[in-house]
Amino acid sequence: MTMKKELEILSEKIHLIKRNETESLCLVGPVRLPVKQGDFEATFQWYTWLPVEASTTIEQVLENISQSNLALGQQSSILVYGNFADEEEALIRMHSICHTGDIFGSQRCDCGYQLHQSMQMIVEHGCGAVFYLADHEGRGIGLFSKTMAYLLQENGYDTVEANHALGFADDTRSYEDAILLLEALRQKPSTLITNNPNKLAALQKHGLLADKHIPLWGGMTETNRFYLQTKIEKAGHILTNGGLEDDERPVLHATRP
Numbered sequence: 001m002t003m004k005k006e007l008e009i010l011s012e013k014i015h016l017i018k019r020n021e022t023e024s025l026c027l028v029g030p031v032r033l034p035v036k037q038g039d040f041e042a043t044f045q046w047y048t049w050l051p052v053e054a055s056t057t058i059e060q061v062l063e064n065i066s067q068s069n070l071a072l073g074q075q076s077s078i079l080v081y082g083n084f085a086d087e088e089e090a091l092i093r094m095h096s097i098c099h100t101g102d103i104f105g106s107q108r109c110d111c112g113y114q115l116h117q118s119m120q121m122i123v124e125h126g127c128g129a130v131f132y133l134a135d136h137e138g139r140g141i142g143l144f145s146k147t148m149a150y151l152l153q154e155n156g157y158d159t160v161e162a163n164h165a166l167g168f169a170d171d172t173r174s175y176e177d178a179i180l181l182l183e184a185l186r187q188k189p190s191t192l193i194t195n196n197p198n199k200l201a202a203l204q205k206h207g208l209l210a211d212k213h214i215p216l217w218g219g220m221t222e223t224n225r226f227y228l229q230t231k232i233e234k235a236g237h238i239l240t241n242g243g244l245e246d247d248e249r250p251v252l253h254a255t256r257p
């Protein structure tokens with residue numbers, strides 16, 4: 001049971017944001033988070049969130065938390081840098097969790113590169129946020145299924161064919177919760193760091209975007225070249241040349257590994 005003192009400390013950092021008639025998002029933060037990745041160091045403001053019933057109070061969240069087995073699921077995060085609410089220009093990255101790329105540095109994809117690069121871009125720009133979306137693993141199929149998709153890819157399927165062969169759509173990700181929280185943290189338009197037209201469309205629908213997006217190609221290796229090419233050819237990822245060196249640009253007509 002949470003005591004009066006803890007309630008006082010925590011309640012001002014817990015925000016209930018209505019999702020619909022029956023559900024809310026419980027946003028907790030900010031927590032000061034100094035990070036270091038190689039030579040890159042910065043201090044972000046960190047938030048996490050959890051869906052709860054709309055009728056839930058902050059006191060109930062605290063009372064129930066120790067019984068909730070939250071480690072069995074995964075919660076999403078937001079890393080905020082700078083004066084996110086008020087700065088005229090801010091960069092945003094909606095990053096889909098990639099256990100293999102982000103944590104292990106897998107070179108089957110470009111996810112780890114994109115995560116770390118976008119954090120650095122936001123800090124260099126002076127203001128922005130990374131939304132780290134924990135229910136997006138494998139473009140929405142989950143980690144266990146992604147392992148099977150990789151096994152199929154080791155047997156000649158491309159990334160889209162492997163999802164379909166397992167009975168999934170290519171991409172089942174929703175950005176709605178992240179967008180709701182973005183609106184809670186910042187009302188002004190932001191610039192999205194992405195190559196993915198679906199992400200742009202999701203935010204554009206809510207009127208949250210500045211005119212241009214920032215492409216994020218790079219981190220290409222022999223082991224992810226075919227994956228990146230498939231994203232362009234089959235998932236419509238936008239291939240822009242802006243600012244890229246020749247060897248950073250995905251080359252079309254890579255052969256299947």
Ligand SMILES: Nc1nc2c(ncn2[C@@H]2O[C@H](COP(=O)(O)OP(=O)(O)OP(=O)(O)O)[C@@H](O)[C@H]2O)c(=O)[nH]1
Nearest residue numbers: 096097098109136137138139149159163194195196
């Ligand atoms: N199903 C599946 N998911 C993958 C594969 N490789 C990476 N992913 C997942 O794909 C997600 C990242 O999606 P991408 O399509 O690479 O990039 P994006 O997020 O759509 O677009 P960007 O904003 O440009 O990065 C992460 O959740 C990864 O876990 C794969 O071969 N199969």
